[in-house]
Amino acid sequence: xxxxxxxxxxxxxxxxxxxxxxxxxxxxxxMTHEMWTRLEQLAMQLGxxxxxxxxxxxGSGQHFCAGADITELNVTRGKHERSFSQVVEAAELALAGLxxxxxxFVSGDCIGGGASLAIDCDLRxxxxxxxxxxxxxxxxxxxxAAALERATHLLGPAVTKRLLFTGDLIDAGDALRVGLIDEVxxxxxxxxxxATLTAVxxxxxxxxxxxxxxxxxxxxxxGRVPRGVQNHWADVAAxxxxxxxxxxAFVEKRPPHFTWSGSNGx
Numbered sequence: 001x002x003x004x005x006x007x008x009x010x011x012x013x014x015x016x017x018x019x020x021x022x023x024x025x026x027x028x029x030x031m032t033h034e035m036w037t038r039l040e041q042l043a044m045q046l047g048x049x050x051x052x053x054x055x056x057x058x059g060s061g062q063h064f065c066a067g068a069d070i071t072e073l074n075v076t077r078g079k080h081e082r083s084f085s086q087v088v089e090a091a092e093l094a095l096a097g098l099x100x101x102x103x104x105f106v107s108g109d110c111i112g113g114g115a116s117l118a119i120d121c122d123l124r125x126x127x128x129x130x131x132x133x134x135x136x137x138x139x140x141x142x143x144x145a146a147a148l149e150r151a152t153h154l155l156g157p158a159v160t161k162r163l164l165f166t167g168d169l170i171d172a173g174d175a176l177r178v179g180l181i182d183e184v185x186x187x188x189x190x191x192x193x194x195a196t197l198t199a200v201x202x203x204x205x206x207x208x209x210x211x212x213x214x215x216x217x218x219x220x221x222x223g224r225v226p227r228g229v230q231n232h233w234a235d236v237a238a239x240x241x242x243x244x245x246x247x248x249a250f251v252e253k254r255p256p257h258f259t260w261s262g263s264n265g266x
Contacts, residue, residue, distance in 0.1 A: 009038040010060075016053040017198045018046050022117075025061025028109055030069040031117075033077075036087040043094035050261040053202045055098060056194065057121055058105045059114075064130070067112025070139065088113065089144055096120040096150060097217075099210050101201045105194045106130045107187065111169065115180075116147045119154055122213065124181040125197065126172045127190045132180055133169040134160075153220045155179055205242045207260040236262070 010021040020042055022029035031039075046052050059065050073084055082090070095102065095117065104121040111133045118124050118132075126132075134151065136143045143164060152160045159178045163170075172184045185193045201209070211233040215225045237243060240260045249256035 063108030065114025
């Protein structure tokens, strides 16, 4: 395993699995302007890195992320520098659109922008001590439209409105019940469960996963998969080795070794 230099957003690599660490534990990993910018860069980098098949997002220390650093919300930026809201939107778009399976591993606080980051990921595992909240109403903030769309697609209008209207915090059990997370694990078993899940994802066909992610996004946005998108993925699949390998592995009763790595469907 190789580790990037220690910084507010840290990147670990273990074979084809990359882990992005929110690395400001003394502030419950509250996201600064610099951190949002770095997260965007890493998401774009990993999206085009053909050696990476799965990306996990975690928080250092006891908490996933307490949200945006509110002390920076109204800081005056330079003439050519993006605003805080702009870097948040760009980072979330890059993470949500990352063309690989993404997994948020949540412990402790996952609040405000932290909950939005978890929602940006494809799958979410939480430990029993996790608590969640979407809290703009406590600050008088209008939640970003793109983040609101993703929350509503995941949770439905009623749950989304309740969480945003009240700003209430919910525990892991309630988060599982409303569909905010996919599973709850004991803290003692969390690392093992994350390792197992990411290993399974890395062993499966990335072609299937990327095409699925692309088409599910179309369904969320438009209610259907446009014919052009269907044709695109049919063409990609026709030129990819994964189907032949999957069939051969099935016939030979062995695990498949999928090799397609075209991160953008090329």
